[in-house]
Structure formats: structure tokens, C-alpha cells
Amino acid sequence: MRIRLFWKILFSFWLTFICIVEGVWIIFSINDSQHPRPWEIKIQRSVADVQLNSARSAFILGGIKGLKLLRDSWPESDAARLSFDLESSGKTEISQAHNQSISNTGQIYHTTATRSNGSQIRLNYDTTELVPHHKPGPFNIPPELAILGLLGGLLFSSLLAWYLTAPVWRLRMGFEKLAEGVLDIRLGSLMGRRRDEIADLARDFDKMACRMESIVKSRERLLHDVSHELRSPLARQHIAIGLARQSPARTPVLLDRIEKESSRMDDLVGELLTLSRAEYENRPLDEYFDLEELIKIIVNNSRFEAAQDGIEINFSAPLANENVTIKGDAELMRRALENVIRNAIRHTPSGTSVDVALEIDKTSSRCSIKISDHGPGIPADSSEEIFEPFVRLGQNKSHGSGLGLSIAKRAVTAHNGTINASTDNGSGLTITMTLAVEPEEEQQ
Numbered sequence: 001m002r003i004r005l006f007w008k009i010l011f012s013f014w015l016t017f018i019c020i021v022e023g024v025w026i027i028f029s030i031n032d033s034q035h036p037r038p039w040e041i042k043i044q045r046s047v048a049d050v051q052l053n054s055a056r057s058a059f060i061l062g063g064i065k066g067l068k069l070l071r072d073s074w075p076e077s078d079a080a081r082l083s084f085d086l087e088s089s090g091k092t093e094i095s096q097a098h099n100q101s102i103s104n105t106g107q108i109y110h111t112t113a114t115r116s117n118g119s120q121i122r123l124n125y126d127t128t129e130l131v132p133h134h135k136p137g138p139f140n141i142p143p144e145l146a147i148l149g150l151l152g153g154l155l156f157s158s159l160l161a162w163y164l165t166a167p168v169w170r171l172r173m174g175f176e177k178l179a180e181g182v183l184d185i186r187l188g189s190l191m192g193r194r195r196d197e198i199a200d201l202a203r204d205f206d207k208m209a210c211r212m213e214s215i216v217k218s219r220e221r222l223l224h225d226v227s228h229e230l231r232s233p234l235a236r237q238h239i240a241i242g243l244a245r246q247s248p249a250r251t252p253v254l255l256d257r258i259e260k261e262s263s264r265m266d267d268l269v270g271e272l273l274t275l276s277r278a279e280y281e282n283r284p285l286d287e288y289f290d291l292e293e294l295i296k297i298i299v300n301n302s303r304f305e306a307a308q309d310g311i312e313i314n315f316s317a318p319l320a321n322e323n324v325t326i327k328g329d330a331e332l333m334r335r336a337l338e339n340v341i342r343n344a345i346r347h348t349p350s351g352t353s354v355d356v357a358l359e360i361d362k363t364s365s366r367c368s369i370k371i372s373d374h375g376p377g378i379p380a381d382s383s384e385e386i387f388e389p390f391v392r393l394g395q396n397k398s399h400g401s402g403l404g405l406s407i408a409k410r411a412v413t414a415h416n417g418t419i420n421a422s423t424d425n426g427s428g429l430t431i432t433m434t435l436a437v438e439p440e441e442e443q444q
Helices: 005-034 038-073 076-081 143-179 197-246 248-280 291-307 330-347 404-414
Strands: 082-087 103-105 108-114 120-126 287-290 312-316 325-328 353-361 366-372 418-424 427-436
Touching (some): 287 330, 291 330, 325 330, 325 427, 330 353, 404 418, 404 427
Parallel strands (some): 312 353
Antiparallel strands (some): 082 120
């Protein structure tokens, strides 16, 4: 049977608490056996003062006989503590102050008394057994202290074990729900006011669950959109095949239609593969390339395509000898720039232009690429939506796949850059891509 974390923490801290109580008691026992307690000394001193003063008065008034009569009148235990030594008499009487002095040696108190005839006696009073003193042993712990160690330690350990294991149990529950497919499970709100590592783990769990939910929903939406996009050309192909069977004379024309629809599906599959690679493939981004030269090549290639529709492509770059070196994947960036420029060409009316501008901000070591068209633009609230797969806004004369801007966004994000869209005065669309420029020392 597995020992749960709760019981491990409970018994570990409970045993630790008991050991601490026992250790404190052992230290107290050792210290108490070596040093008498103050209240014992006070009691011993008070009793010794009373008994020795009584014995001294009895000796002064009645001599040895009076002292013995006094001692015989005491209880046996008190009488046994009193002893005396008769000393030789001197020529001068001892002063009254000296007669009243009481000193002690260890736990034996003594004083002297002198009668008027010069006889002197030393009185001793042993207080060793006056206050019953039991040496505390290491294991004869008082019941109160034992109860404190057992019950107090059990309560403390239980609360601590619950405090530590309750959020772990919630995390386990969250992972079980996540494994069952409940992607909207969140644990941050269940942590209360905790600000420790377990609460950080719960927040990381929420981020993971949120990301997984986003990915799954994106995949489901992408699968739905792909199915929808493939259904139309497949349906047209089936219609063309049916017509070819009904009218063999139209077969060459219908075969051209089937070929066109097949080519459209092939382009769609290619765009989907590019999108998947840009988003999920771990491509090595350790290649250095000149962004300005890459843009020039793409612009020159696109001018041939745009010239057929009477569209001009203008390109402006910074001054010569400016460093526009980027670290990343040149092929991935080429795909992104081509898709954005082709998207601008598709939406720009004949007789207008597409403007491509490369700008450098030396203070932040970043560069921006702005691609502007003269098309109808987009609504202000759709600036993020257009980067989603298969999203088409307004009238699309070229019937594109709707994946170009999605691929561009994934590619720029993979290079730790940003991309955004904006429309000026309700017409024209400007796509701005911002990337980090590698310092020259890093290139070397």
C-alpha cells in the first residue's frame, strides 16, 4: 500500500515535534541537576533563619540544656537537621552583629552564639532534604509536557500536512480532468491567497491548459475550414466528371476544369504544409541573411506578376552601408514576405501601386517592413482576425486560400518579431512587420 504524501508529512512533523519536546526536557533535566532553582534556595534560607535564630536564643537563655530541650521539642526530621559544636570561650565577647550573622556552605547554614558567661557555640542547620527534590530524568517527562507534545504536535502536523497536500490534490484533480478532455479547467482561483511555489505551479497549469485549449480549438477550426475548402473543388470535379460522361464531346473542356480544381487543391495542401511547418516545426533559426537583399529579390519577382494587372511595386530602403542583417531562417521569411506582397497585389486595383518600405531604428536595433496597398482596406475591429487561417474579408477577386497572412504571422513570430495590420482613412491596408537586427559583433 502506498503511503500518501499527507501521512508522510503528518508523521514526519509529528515525530519531529515530539523529539523537540523531549530534547528540550533533556536539556532542562541536565541543567536543573547542576543548578539549584531560586525558589528552593529562598525556602531553605527562610527556614534556616528561623530555626537557627530560635536555637541561638535558647542557647543564650538556657545554655546547652535549653538548646537540647528546644531541639527535643521539634519534630524528629527538624531536630535531625540541627547540630552544634561547643567552642572554647575567649576573653572578649563576640559582637552582636556577628552573633546575628548566618552564612551557608552549600545547603548547610551555620551561625555562632555567645552567652554572657563567654561560652560560645557553633550552630549548623542542614537543609539538604528540606525541599524534596527529584532529579528530572530524560524519560520521566511530566504528563502535561507529554500531552503538549502528542496532541499539540498532532494538531500542528495535521494542519501543516493539509496545507501542503490540499493544493497538490487539486493539481492532481486538474490533470485528471485535463486528461479526460476537459480543457476549460482552471486551478488558479482554487489556490486562494497562496503566494508560494505551489500557487505558481497552479498558474503555470492554467497557462498550459489555456494554451492546449487554444491549440485544440484552432486545430478543430482549421480541420473544419480545410474540409470546407476542399469540398468545393471536389464537388466541382464530380460535376465535371458527370458532365463528361453525359457529353463526351465536352470532355477536353471538362478535363481542363478538373485540372484547374486539382491544381487549386494542390496549392491549398501546400499552403497548409507551410503553415504547419511555420507554427510547429522546430526549424534552426541560426542563419544570418541580409533582409534588404531578400526583399529586393522578392519585389523583383513580384513585379513580373503585378505588371500583368497594371500594378506597380515601389521599394524604398535605408541609406547604403546600413546593417540590416537578420538571424533566422531566410526561406521562412521569404515565404512570409511573398505571401504579404501577393496579398497586397490581389487587393490593389489596376493602375495603382503596392509600396514596400524598409526602415531601421538604430536606438532599438530593430527594423520594420511596411507593405501598403490601395485596396478597400479592412474594418478596424478585424486587424487581428485577418491573420487567422481561411479568413477572407470583403470581396476577394482572386479567391486565395486565406492562409497567406497566417503563414506570415507564424514566420514573424518564430523570429521573435511582431506583425500587425492597419487601415488609413478607411482605404488601403498596411502590414507592418518588425524584426530585430543582429549587431555586427554578433555576426562576426
